[in-house]
Amino acid sequence: MEKIIVCIKGVPEPGSVKVDPETHALKRESMELILNPNDRPALEMAVRLKNDYNIELVAISMGPPNVIPLLKHAYALGVDQMILLSDRAFAGSDTLATSYVLAEAIKKLSPFSLVLMGLKSIDGETAQVPPETASLLDIPSLTNVKSLFMKDNKWIAIREIEYGEEEVEVEGPLVCSVSPTAFEYIRPPSLKRLLEVKNKEPIVWQAGDLNLDSQKLGLKGSPTQVVEVIEKKIETKGIILEGETEELVEKLIEVLKEKALIKN
Amino acid sequence: MFERINIENLPKGNILAFGEFYRNELNNSSLEILSPLKEVAQALNKKLILLFLIGSLEDIKNLEEIKKSLADEVWFVVNNELKDLKDDLYTEVLAQIVKSSQPYGLFFPATKIGMSLAPRVAGALKVGLCAHVNYLKVKDNQIIMSRPTYGENIIAKLVSKSSPVMATISLGAFNIKYGEREPLMKEIIFPENFSWSSKLKIRNFIPSKKKLTKLSTAKIVVSGGRGLKNKETFQKLFELAEILGAEVGATRPVCYEGWVEEERMIGVSGVTVKPKIYIGFGISGALQHTVGMENSEFIIAVNTDKDAPLVKMANLALIGDARKILELLLKKLKS
Amino acid sequence: MIQYNFTEEQKILIDLIKQIGEEYIKPYALEWDEKEIYDEKPIRALADADLFGIIIPEDYGGLGWGSFEMCLAVEKLSYYCGGVSTTYAASFLGSYPILLFGNKEQKEKYLPDIAKGKKLCAFALTEPQAGSDAFAIKTTAKKEGEFYILNGMKQWITNGGIADIYIVVAVTDPSKGARGASAFIVEKNDPGFSVGKKEKKLGLRASVTTELFFNDCKIPKNRLLAREGMGFIVALRTLDFGRCGAGAQALGIAQAAMEVSLKHATSRIQFGQPIYNFQAVNHTFADMAVKIEAARALIYNVAKFIDSGAKEISGASSIAKCFATDIAMWVTERAIQMMGGFGYMRDYPVQKYFRDAKCLQIYEGTNEIQRNIIARELIKYYK
Numbered sequence: 001m002e003k004i005i006v007c008i009k010g011v012p013e014p015g016s017v018k019v020d021p022e023t024h025a026l027k028r029e030s031m032e033l034i035l036n037p038n039d040r041p042a043l044e045m046a047v048r049l050k051n052d053y054n055i056e057l058v059a060i061s062m063g064p065p066n067v068i069p070l071l072k073h074a075y076a077l078g079v080d081q082m083i084l085l086s087d088r089a090f091a092g093s094d095t096l097a098t099s100y101v102l103a104e105a106i107k108k109l110s111p112f113s114l115v116l117m118g119l120k121s122i123d124g125e126t127a128q129v130p131p132e133t134a135s136l137l138d139i140p141s142l143t144n145v146k147s148l149f150m151k152d153n154k155w156i157a158i159r160e161i162e163y164g165e166e167e168v169e170v171e172g173p174l175v176c177s178v179s180p181t182a183f184e185y186i187r188p189p190s191l192k193r194l195l196e197v198k199n200k201e202p203i204v205w206q207a208g209d210l211n212l213d214s215q216k217l218g219l220k221g222s223p224t225q226v227v228e229v230i231e232k233k234i235e236t237k238g239i240i241l242e243g244e245t246e247e248l249v250e251k252l253i254e255v256l257k258e259k260a261l262i263k264n
Numbered sequence: 265m266f267e268r269i270n271i272e273n274l275p276k277g278n279i280l281a282f283g284e285f286y287r288n289e290l291n292n293s294s295l296e297i298l299s300p301l302k303e304v305a306q307a308l309n310k311k312l313i314l315l316f317l318i319g320s321l322e323d324i325k326n327l328e329e330i331k332k333s334l335a336d337e338v339w340f341v342v343n344n345e346l347k348d349l350k351d352d353l354y355t356e357v358l359a360q361i362v363k364s365s366q367p368y369g370l371f372f373p374a375t376k377i378g379m380s381l382a383p384r385v386a387g388a389l390k391v392g393l394c395a396h397v398n399y400l401k402v403k404d405n406q407i408i409m410s411r412p413t414y415g416e417n418i419i420a421k422l423v424s425k426s427s428p429v430m431a432t433i434s435l436g437a438f439n440i441k442y443g444e445r446e447p448l449m450k451e452i453i454f455p456e457n458f459s460w461s462s463k464l465k466i467r468n469f470i471p472s473k474k475k476l477t478k479l480s481t482a483k484i485v486v487s488g489g490r491g492l493k494n495k496e497t498f499q500k501l502f503e504l505a506e507i508l509g510a511e512v513g514a515t516r517p518v519c520y521e522g523w524v525e526e527e528r529m530i531g532v533s534g535v536t537v538k539p540k541i542y543i544g545f546g547i548s549g550a551l552q553h554t555v556g557m558e559n560s561e562f563i564i565a566v567n568t569d570k571d572a573p574l575v576k577m578a579n580l581a582l583i584g585d586a587r588k589i590l591e592l593l594l595k596k597l598k599s
Numbered sequence: 600m601i602q603y604n605f606t607e608e609q610k611i612l613i614d615l616i617k618q619i620g621e622e623y624i625k626p627y628a629l630e631w632d633e634k635e636i637y638d639e640k641p642i643r644a645l646a647d648a649d650l651f652g653i654i655i656p657e658d659y660g661g662l663g664w665g666s667f668e669m670c671l672a673v674e675k676l677s678y679y680c681g682g683v684s685t686t687y688a689a690s691f692l693g694s695y696p697i698l699l700f701g702n703k704e705q706k707e708k709y710l711p712d713i714a715k716g717k718k719l720c721a722f723a724l725t726e727p728q729a730g731s732d733a734f735a736i737k738t739t740a741k742k743e744g745e746f747y748i749l750n751g752m753k754q755w756i757t758n759g760g761i762a763d764i765y766i767v768v769a770v771t772d773p774s775k776g777a778r779g780a781s782a783f784i785v786e787k788n789d790p791g792f793s794v795g796k797k798e799k800k801l802g803l804r805a806s807v808t809t810e811l812f813f814n815d816c817k818i819p820k821n822r823l824l825a826r827e828g829m830g831f832i833v834a835l836r837t838l839d840f841g842r843c844g845a846g847a848q849a850l851g852i853a854q855a856a857m858e859v860s861l862k863h864a865t866s867r868i869q870f871g872q873p874i875y876n877f878q879a880v881n882h883t884f885a886d887m888a889v890k891i892e893a894a895r896a897l898i899y900n901v902a903k904f905i906d907s908g909a910k911e912i913s914g915a916s917s918i919a920k921c922f923a924t925d926i927a928m929w930v931t932e933r934a935i936q937m938m939g940g941f942g943y944m945r946d947y948p949v950q951k952y953f954r955d956a957k958c959l960q961i962y963e964g965t966n967e968i969q970r971n972i973i974a975r976e977l978i979k980y981y982k
Contacts, residue, residue, distance in 0.1 A: 019413070037520060095383065096392055122520070125533040126395035128383035131351070135387025140352045140463045143380040156467070161376045162527075163286055166349070167468035181522065185640055187647040188619050191662065194611050223392025223426035227408065229418045232551055238563070238579035240570065248566075248582040249592045255564065255580060259541055261484060261508045262597065494626075 001150065002111040002173075003056040006046045007102055007133075008074055009036040010067035011123045033063070035070045038118030042178040044186045045148060046116050047078040053150065055113070056080050060105055062090060062098060068202060075197040076189030082202035083109075089207045092219035095128040100221065102129065103136035104210045114155070115175040119144060127177065134175035141175040142168060146182040266321070266340065266449040274339075274365035274452065279305040280428070281335070282358070282372045282381070283316040286349065287469070290326035292440060293373030298334040299438040300400045301371055307402035310368055311336040314447070315361065317354055319347030321451070334443040340451045343460055349377060350462035355384040361452065362389055367428045369407060374432040374533075382432050391426035396533055398437040398555060412532055412551045419555075434556075436480030436536035477527050477535075479511045485539040485560070487513035487530060488523075489553075491546020491567055491586040495523040500590055501545065507597050513537060515553045531556035546586030549574025566590070601892050603899065605671075612653075612668060613675055619644050620679035628680040631805035632951050637761065638805065641683045645676075646716020654691060654698065659710035665906035666840065670847035670898055677851025681955030682805025684848050686719070689757035689806070692841040692963070693720025696766045696782055696833050699840070700825040705784065709764060721762035722841075723753040723785075723811055724834050731968050733768075733834065734777050738813060740769035745820050747771075747783060749791070749813040757962070759809030760794040763787050766837075767813070768830045780830030784822040791816030802954030838963060839912050842920035843905065845963045846898045849920075849927035849956065850891065856927075856934035856952040857887045863938045874937075883933050890926040898923055914976030921969035924959035931956040 010033030020027050043059075050057050059074035061067045062085040071082040085105050093101070106115060115134070120127035127143065134141030144160040155170045160179050207217060215221060241251055256262045281301055284291035298312060305312040314335035318324065321342055330338055341357055358381070362370060370385070372378035374396045386393035397409035399419075407429050413420045424430060479485065486505050492498045501512045513530040514523070530537055531553040542560035547553065549565070549572055557563070558577065565578035566586045575581040582589060605613065623641040631638055645651060653669050655661025662668070669691060677684040694713045697705055697720075712718040729735035738751025749769055756765075765785040772779035785792055795810030824833055861884055864875040874880050901919040905912050931953040935942035942949045960966045 094392060095395075096386060096390065099383075099387060120533065122516075124395070126383075126393075127379045127533075128386070128393055128395060130383075131380055132383035132387040132393070135355065135384040136390075141380070141384060142351065142464075144376055161286070161349070162291075162472075163469075164472040165470045166466055167470075169465040169467050171463045180520070180526065185643060188622070188644050189615065189648065191612060191615055191649040192652075194615060195608060198607065198611070224394050224422055224424045226413075226420045227423050228421040229413070230410075230421070231418050232412075232554075234549075234573050234576045236576045238581060240575060240578075240581040240583060242570075242583040245584055245588045245592055248584050248589055249596060251580075252564070252566075252582060252589070252593060253596060256508070259562070261510075261541065 001053055001055050002113040003058055003109070004046050004049055004114045004116065005058045005060060005106055005109055005112050006039075006042055006074065006079065007115065007117045007129075008039040008043065008059055008061045008070060009118070009121050010034070010061065010063050010070050011036045011121050031066075033066050033070065035073060036118055036121045036123075038120055038122065038180050040118075040186050041180060041182045042116040042118045043074055043077050043079070044183050045178050047187065049114070049148065050078055058083060058109055060085060060102065062086070062101055071202045072197045072200070073189060075200065076193040077187065078190070078193070082200070084202040084204045085210075086204055087206040087217075089214060089217045092222060093217065094222035094224045095124070095126050095132055096223060097217055097221040099129050099132035099136055100216050101210070101212065102133045104212055105205060106133070106137060108205075108210060111173075113172045113174075114148075115173070117175070117177050119177045119180055130175050130177035137175070139173050139175060140170050141177075142170065143177045144179045145176040146179040148176060266451045268453050269450045270453045271360060271364045271455065274361065275311065276366045278311040278313050278365065278367050279308070279369045280361075280365075280367045280371070281312065281314050282370070282378060283314045283330075283338075284373060284375055284377055285316055285318050285324075286377065288323040288325050290329060291373065291375060293375050293378070293435050295329065295333055295440045296436070296438045297371055297373050297433040299441045300433070301369075302334040302441070304369070304400050304402055304407055305336070308368060308405065308407075313337045313339055313367075315339045315341075315358075317341045317346045317357055319344050323347075331446045332442045333447060334441055335447040337448045337450060340449070341454070342451055343454075345460040345462065348464075348466040350464045350466070351380055351384055352464060353460060353462040354381055355388055356459075357454075358385045359388045360454070360458070362428060369429040371430070372432045374434055378432050382430065386430050389428075391428065391430055392424040394422050394424060394431035396434045397422070397431045398434040398532075398536060400431075400433070412555050418551075434532070434536050435534075436538070436556075439538075474525070477511060479513055479528060479530070479537060480535045482511035482537060482539050484508055484510035484541045485513045485530075485537050485557070486510045486543045486545070487515070487547060487557070488518060488545045488586075489515040489547030490517050491548070492518075492590065493546070493587050495521070497587050497590065498523040500594060503594055504590065504597075513557070515547055515550070544574050544578075545590050547574050548572040549577060600888060601896065609668060609671060612671060615648055616650070616672055616675040619648060620676060624679040624683055628683075628805065629945075629948060629951065631680070631682060633945065635799065635804040637686070637807045639761075641680075642686055642716070642719070645687055649714070649716075650687070651690060651716035652714030655694070655710050655714040659706060659714055661710070661714035665902070666843055667899065667902040667906050670843050670902045673844050673847040674851040674854075674898075677848040678855045680805055681848060681852050681952070682803045684851065685757060685803045685806040686761070688841070688844040688848060689722065690720045690762070691844060692722040692837060693758070693762065693764060693766050695837040695840050696722070696824055697784065699836055700782070700829070700833050704821065705824070709784070713764070718763035719758055719761055720764045720766065721756055721758035722837060723756045723765050723767045725753060725755050726751070727754050731965055734831065736768060736770060736780065738767070738769040739773075740771050740781060740783060742771070742820065746817050747820055747823065749783065749785070749816040749818065751813050752795075753811040755798065755808055756811050757806060757808055759807060759811055760797070761807050765792075765811065766824070766833075767811070768834050769813075771827045771830070775828060777831050778828045781827045782824040782830045782833035783818060784824060785813075785816065785818055789816055789818050801957060802951070803958050835913070839916050840905065841963055842916035842969075843898060843902050845959055846894070846901075846919040846923035849923040849959050850895055850898060852952050852956050852959075853887070853891050853894070853927040853930040856931040856949055856956075857884070857891060859947070859949055859952075860884075860934035860937040860942065863941060880937060883937060887930045887933060890930060894923040894926050911976070913972055914980065917964075917969040917972040917976070920963065921966045921973065924956070925966060927956040928960055
């Protein structure tokens with residue numbers, strides 16, 4: 001088996017969001033970034049596969065240099081190599097432009113057996129990047145994967161869809177987005193690896209290192225664009241009641257009766 | 265049975281909607297998305313086409329539903345290899361149709377399957393893809409779509425500069441409407457040399473034990489947020505739902521905490537609800553959530569914070585500890 | 600208040616424990632306590648984080664650190680839950696005998712798994728008739744050819760049932776009194792070994808305490824630690840090393856109690872002002888701070904004293920354990936008082952701190968026994 005690549009993303013700590021007033025893109029470079037919570041199960045799956053099959057793990061993150069601590073976190077969980085994709089030209093990328101950069105970086109890391117990503121980021125929430133990257137790499141993709149193992153040189157995955165779970169056999173390499181609820185338990189970083197990574201830095205790849213087409217990058221390379229924003233103003237429209245729990249519950253019951261949700 | 269049409273002869277420049285078929289069952293979301301798309305198609309003077317990929321024509325159980333739909337035409341691609349959901353093959357088929365029929369737009373319901381396929385197709389065609397839009401309108405001959413943005417109290421209006429315009433459409437955001445005329449049914453014939461192969465093989469399917477939630481069509485919704493403090497208290501909403509004949513909904517943080525499955529998330533990346541009565545316990549009302557329930561007929565908010573957006577939106581707001589109020593309410597309703 | 604100059608490594612350790620505490624412990628601690636549940640997830644997290652390897656030498660897969668780092672880890676962990684930290688600290692207590700007295704073969708067999716947290720340890724000395732009077736133990740170990748056969752029972756053993764490795768002190772030669780006991784390594788699957796019921800406790804309810812039974816429990820003779828007759832030396836030396844850990848637990852619990860009650864006192868309004876404004880209240884907090892800082896300085900110093908390779912550590916470690924656990928009892932009791940009715944309610948954590956702290960004055964040698972040791976050592980030191 002060849003290496004496994006995990007793509008992770010830095011997202012703003014809820015409450016610390018800063019937005020460019022013109023493009024309405026998030027200003028990631030000036031925010032405290034945390035690891036996208038949905039990437040944790042992807043990393044956990046990667047580390048479990050590494051322990052089972054003894055293969056190399058590479059973590060990639062595209063973003064400003066303030067995602068470096070997140071790559072180090074991935075290292076402390078068990079990742080062997082950290083790669084930062086960082087270039088001013090990447091700023092403002094939509095999912096297509098992001099997938100393009102990731103796909104080119106992944107190509108450069110060939111050969112590989114598997115690419116894992118979180119189902120979706122908690123900021124964009126599009127869930128598009130994993131299948132889109134796979135499509136650009138022209139390899140299969142599965143979304144919402146809750147378990148994955150190898151048998152006779154093929155991947156066997158369980159994926160979740162609305163109707164239930166499918167067991168799918170795939171000839172690798174493959175891109176999977178991992179279900180947020182794939183694991184009951186997700187490990188913390190290892191102290192030994194935290195001490196080790198203290199003196200390590202990720203490899204940085206810029207647009208030039210990947211021979212990227214500048215027309216496909218950042219805002220310029222993003223076909224979807226914000227044309228207008230509308231602020232949602234909320235005006236008080238109903239009755240606001242304060243009081244003791246007992247009174248409030250009585251009122252609620254009264255309304256529920258009025259609406260015929262409960263009988264008298 | 266249907267008119268057979270070679271792929272190279274498909275009419276060009278229309279609006280295509282992906283029809284989700286799984287194990288011979290039509291997913292209603294495919295009919296929902298026709299409602300806004302019909303208006304878009306009419307404004308642009310284009311036809312609305314519902315597109316199905318299926319294993320065999322005999323498998324279609326919901327043909328009558330499809331005949332009543334808003335679509336002007338329904339296109340079927342029929343091949344035994346399409347029986348199972350094979351993302352790579354489906355993408356190839358859809359990409360071929362797009363290349364031949366050069367549609368103006370291609371839309372998917374934001375189901376798990378739709379969200380798996382749409383990005384693959386967008387990648388294959390190298391075009392933009394808007395996610396989970398809950399509003400589509402034509403302005404200056406352009407499709408404008410919108411969705412809330414992260415962390416701000418604003419709605420972003422988006423366009424896609426590439427062709428076809430592609431988007432996934434929020435579940436439950438639109439009601440199913442029926443058409444006046446039965447759509448034309450066509451079966452698309454692919455060239456002899458088209459490869460139906462896939463790298464995916466579906467080995468097994470285990471149907472979900474949980475019933476699909478009827479959240480998006482529920483008449484009464486009881487919903488909970490972080491203000492309920494823990495999973496245990498949140499679970500009490502199910503007792504209340506049982507008594508009121510309601511469905512249980514949730515906010516995003518609560519789903520991420522694992523208090524309840526993500527299928528119950530109301531909002532941008534979840535379900536849109538339009539019940540007669542919506543009761544929110546311990547929900548402050550981030551835009552992410554409120555866009556999914558703002559069209560409820562009567563909103564009741566239970567929250568400690570008087571200034572919370574949901575409290576302001578509500579027809580009736582009770583200012584207090586959601587946990588205590590829920591517990592006392594249940595006690596009283598049970599006795 | 601007093602800032603310590605921790606090394607980079609120690610800061611990383613502290614951060615890691617905080618991370619584990621916030622994520623794997625804090626949201627559940629009250630529930631574990633209420634329902635008296637042992638949850639293996641935080642223990643698994645501590646294992647995956649290499650935190651069972653702190654005192655294990657690098658050659659055996661550990662970090663090769665000392666008592667000081669062990670105390671830091673236990674202190675910071677106890678801040679989140681005294682029960683979880685009991686499971687953790689008790690495992691150290693069970694690994695010290697192998698670390699201090701094990702031969703190369705025994706160390707190679709057990710320490711790597713202990714360092715990885717794959718195997719939990721327990722230290723089994725107490726018996727129904729032998730508590731403070733440890734020399735009164737009745738469990739016997741009889742040598743038969745290549746084996747020892749153990750018979751008897753142990754009581755109130757932390758990690759009973761969840762541990763894989765048990766250090767058991769048993770009498771090998773009744774005629775020799777205190778010099779007639781020996782220490783053995785018993786594995787959970789050894790024939791004739793079984794675990795009794797789980798005890799119902801006042802505090803530390805997220806940890807497991809059980810009886811252990813030995814019914815012709817047959818173990819290979821290479822499970823003997825050190826030599827026959829060294830049993831109490833192994834036990835007492837282990838306790839000398841472990842006591843600081845109990846003191847560190849007290850620090851963490853007292854710190855948490857002070858912080859929770861302080862937050863209450865500064866926000867609770869009575870007579871038109873925060874109750875912290877009243878001298879009876881703020882002087883109590885001042886006293887809490889004095890005692891906690893003094894205890895911390897003491898624990899840290901004694902831990903460093905032990906790490907310096909000092910031979911005579913009994914007195915020092917008893918002073919540390921005795922003082923820190925006594926002040927934790929005082930602080931947690933005052934914390935409840937400072938919160939009034941809130942402090943007494945099980946919705947708030949201070950009553951848990953109070954119940955957890957009580958055990959610290961009892962286990963690993965009651966504080967009365969600690970005073971006996973201190974008094975004994977005092978005479979030796981100033982003779």
